Amino acid sequence: MRRKTSPIWHPFTQHALQPEMVRIERGEGAYLYAADGRRIIDAISSWWVVTHGHCHPAIVRAIQAQAEKLTQIIFAGHTHEPAEQVASALLKLTPPGLDYVFFSDSGSTSVEVALKMALGYWHNIGEPRARIVVMQHSYHGDTIGAMSVGARGVFNAAYGPLLFDVSAVPFPHEGQEQATLDALEQACRAKPAAFIVEPLILGAGGMLMYPAWVLKEMKRICEAAGVWFIADEVMTGWGRTGTLFACEQAEVVPDIACYSKGLTGGALPLAVTLCRGEIFDAHFSQDRSRTFFHSSSYTANPVACAAARANLEMWQDPATLSGVTEVAAMQERALAPFRADARFKNVRRTGTITGLDLDVRDSGYLAGIGPRLLEFFGGRNLLLRPLGNTIYVMPPYCVTSADLDEIYAAIADAANLH
Numbered sequence: 001m002r003r004k005t006s007p008i009w010h011p012f013t014q015h016a017l018q019p020e021m022v023r024i025e026r027g028e029g030a031y032l033y034a035a036d037g038r039r040i041i042d043a044i045s046s047w048w049v050v051t052h053g054h055c056h057p058a059i060v061r062a063i064q065a066q067a068e069k070l071t072q073i074i075f076a077g078h079t080h081e082p083a084e085q086v087a088s089a090l091l092k093l094t095p096p097g098l099d100y101v102f103f104s105d106s107g108s109t110s111v112e113v114a115l116k117m118a119l120g121y122w123h124n125i126g127e128p129r130a131r132i133v134v135m136q137h138s139y140h141g142d143t144i145g146a147m148s149v150g151a152r153g154v155f156n157a158a159y160g161p162l163l164f165d166v167s168a169v170p171f172p173h174e175g176q177e178q179a180t181l182d183a184l185e186q187a188c189r190a191k192p193a194a195f196i197v198e199p200l201i202l203g204a205g206g207m208l209m210y211p212a213w214v215l216k217e218m219k220r221i222c223e224a225a226g227v228w229f230i231a232d233e234v235m236t237g238w239g240r241t242g243t244l245f246a247c248e249q250a251e252v253v254p255d256i257a258c259y260s261k262g263l264t265g266g267a268l269p270l271a272v273t274l275c276r277g278e279i280f281d282a283h284f285s286q287d288r289s290r291t292f293f294h295s296s297s298y299t300a301n302p303v304a305c306a307a308a309r310a311n312l313e314m315w316q317d318p319a320t321l322s323g324v325t326e327v328a329a330m331q332e333r334a335l336a337p338f339r340a341d342a343r344f345k346n347v348r349r350t351g352t353i354t355g356l357d358l359d360v361r362d363s364g365y366l367a368g369i370g371p372r373l374l375e376f377f378g379g380r381n382l383l384l385r386p387l388g389n390t391i392y393v394m395p396p397y398c399v400t401s402a403d404l405d406e407i408y409a410a411i412a413d414a415a416n417l418h
C-alpha cells in the first residue's frame with residue numbers, strides 16, 4: 001500500500017482514505033483561509049473550541065502581552081496572576097457551591113482529574129469506593145480513564161482490555177426517561193464513587209439531546225444517595241446550550257465540573273476541574289499521603305490562563321450571552337424547514353447546536369455516507385464533520401445568517417448524495 005508522504009499522524013484520521021490534509025494559513029472570525037486561496041466557513045468551531053471566532057483581537061492581545069512577561073512556571077509551590085484571576089472569575093460565573101479550581105490542559109485530563117478527585121475523597125475519608133456510573137453513548141475523552149467512562153465501540157475496541165468496568169444507565173430517549181432515572185437509582189444503591197454525565201447534550205455520541213428536567217432528576221438521585229455528580233461541561237460550556245453552562249438550565253450545581261474547549265475562547269489548550277469544598281477538605285491534611293497527586297507539566301500555563309482571563313472578561317459582559325441567544329435564534333430559523341423534510345430524522349436543537357440525522361439504512365459512526373459527506377462539504381468550502389450519518393452545526397458566535405444559509409443549503413443538497 002502506498003504510504004503517505006508527510007510524517008505527521010493526524011488525530012481521528014484514516015490516512016489510507018484521506019491522503020491530503022487541508023492546509024490552513026489563517027483564521028479570522030468564522031472563516032478559515034486555506035493555502036489554495038479558498039475561504040472556508042468553520043461550521044463546527046474547529047472541533048467545538050472556538051467560541052468568539054478565530055483570532056479574536058482581545059484574546060490575541062492578551063496572549064501577546066502575557067508572552068512578554070512569563071510563558072511558563074511550575075505550578076506546584078508557585079502561582080501567578082493570570083491563574084488567580086481565572087480562578088476567581090470562574091467562581092463568580094459558576095454556581096455557588098463549587099469552591100476550588102484545579103487546572104489541567106485538555107478536556108480528557110479534566111475528566112481524569114474529576115475521577116481522581118471523586119476516588120480521592122472516598123479514599124481519604126476511609127470509605128473506599130471505586131465504581132463510576134456513566135450514561136450510555138457518552139464521550140469524555142481519549143485517555144484511558146476518560147475512555148473507560150465513555151461509550152465502548154469501534155473507537156476503543158483495541159484498548160478494551162485496559163479499560164475499567166463501569167455501570168451504565170441508558171440514554172434518556174424521549175418517552176423513556178423514567179428508565180434512565182430508575183437505572184441510576186438502582187446503580188446508586190451499590191454505593192459508587194460518582195456519576196459522570198454530559199449535561200443536556202451528548203456530543204461525540206451523536207449530538208443526542210435530552211431535557212433539563214432529566215438532568216435535574218439525575219442530580220437529585222445522586223444527591224439523595226450520596227454519590228458525587230460530575231458534570232462534564234467540556235463541550236456544553238461557554239454558551240453552547242444557550243446559557244453559559246448547561247447545568248444552569250436545570251438549576252443543577254454539580255459536585256465536580258469539567259470545563260475546557262471554549263475556556264480560552266478556543267485559542268490555547270487549557271482545562272479546569274471545579275469541585276465542592278468537601279472534596280478539597282478531604283485532601284487537606286498535615287498527612288502528606290492525603291495530597292491530591294496529580295499534575296501535568298503545563299498545569300495553569302500563564303499564556304493559556306491569560307487567554308482564558310480575556311475570555312472570562314468577555315463573558316462578564318451581558319452582550320456576549322445576548323449574542324449567543326441571537327445565534328440560537330438564527331440556528332432555529334435555518335433549521336425550521338428541515339423539520340418537515342422527510343430525508344432527515346431527529347431534527348433537533350439545543351441552544352446554538354443543531355443536529356440532523358440523514359435517513360440512511362447504514363447509520364453509526366462508520367456509516368458509508370460519512371466520508372462522502374466530508375468530501376461533499378469540503379467541496380462547498382465548509383468545515384462540517386458529520387458523526388456518521390449525523391450532521392451537526394456548532395458555529396462560532398460571530399457566524400452570520402448569510403453563513404448559516406450557505407451551510408444549510410449545502411446540508412439540504414447533501415441529502416441527495418445517497
Ligand SMILES: *Cc1c(COP(=O)(O)O)cnc(C)c1O
Pocket residue numbers: 105106107108109111139140141142198203204232233234235236260261
Ligand atoms: C471533547 C470532549 C472531551 C475531551 O476533551 P479533549 O480536550 O479533546 O481532551 C471530554 N468531554 C467532552 C464532553 C468532550 O466533548
